Amino acid sequence: MxxxxxxxxxxxxxxxxxxxxxxxxxxxxxxxxxxxxxxxxxxxxxxxCAGHFLNMVDAHAAGCVSEAISYFQMVQKLYNFFSSSTHPWNTLIEHSGSKKVLKCLSQTRWPARADAVSALHEGHKQIIEALMSIAEDAEQPRETRHKPLGLSRKMGNPEFIILTEI
Structure with a gap:
């Protein structure tokens, strides 16, 4: 400096x-x-820096709410599933069209979390469609088809939908 x-x-x-x-x-x-x-x-x-300090406060506060912890874990699971290989990612892109695609969460940058939730909010229906497309693809191994079914069920959970909407 x-x-x-x-x-x-x-x-x-x-x-x-x-x-x-x-x-x-x-x-x-x-x-x-x-x-x-x-x-x-x-x-x-x-x-x-107040911004860094408030970021730590936000992270700690969210870590005290079990619903927030579960929600962000699910958001990360969705990202992990789709980014695990090119087939799920390409399927997501195909179904998302011009919508934002899922983003990885950040432990320290709350704007990255906001981007991840925004992409989920904007493309909720398309993400479920991509999950179901993979689940119904007979060319995929059984385990690969089973996981997206569980994720799509969790995305249909009323609590998950409400947290995505607010």
């Missing part, structure tokens, strides 16, 4: 604040980036 500022003729002496995530490499009192900048400019007060 200091090299970047120097290379771009940005004087560190003019720094009056700094904000990063709360990891020790960034905010560490003795060896973190904030401490190194503070050595160069005593006015560069460190304030933890």
């Amino acid at each position: 200091l090299d970047f500022l120097e290379n771009h003729d940005i004087p560190i002496k003019d720094c009056r604040g700094q904000s990063y995530d709360n990891s020790s490499s960034m905010s560490g009192k003795y060896a973190g980036l904030s401490a190194k900048i503070k050595e160069k400019c005593e006015f560069a007060t460190f304030v933890p």
Whole structure:
């Protein structure tokens, strides 16, 4: 960071604040980036990034609600199933058309979770159709046909539908 500022003729002496995530490499009192900048400019007060902090609060809060845990596990199972090989993924793309396709969840980035749920919300019917297409494909092994049946049943669960809609 200091090299970047120097290379771009940005004087560190003019720094009056700094904000990063709360990891020790960034905010560490003795060896973190904030401490190194503070050595160069005593006015560069460190304030933890509110966005990162709120993200941790959201993650912890959702982890306390069993329904949310189950819901996001199901969203991840759907993504894992379709992304496990090219056949399920191509079937999903074929049925989704121009709709968004399923996304992988992120443990730390809530916008990624929102994208995953948005794709699920927008393509709910098409995802079920893709699952049923795979389940009814006699050329697929029995286990490959069994799994999408279970997933489509869970997608029809009223609680799952409500959580997808809200």
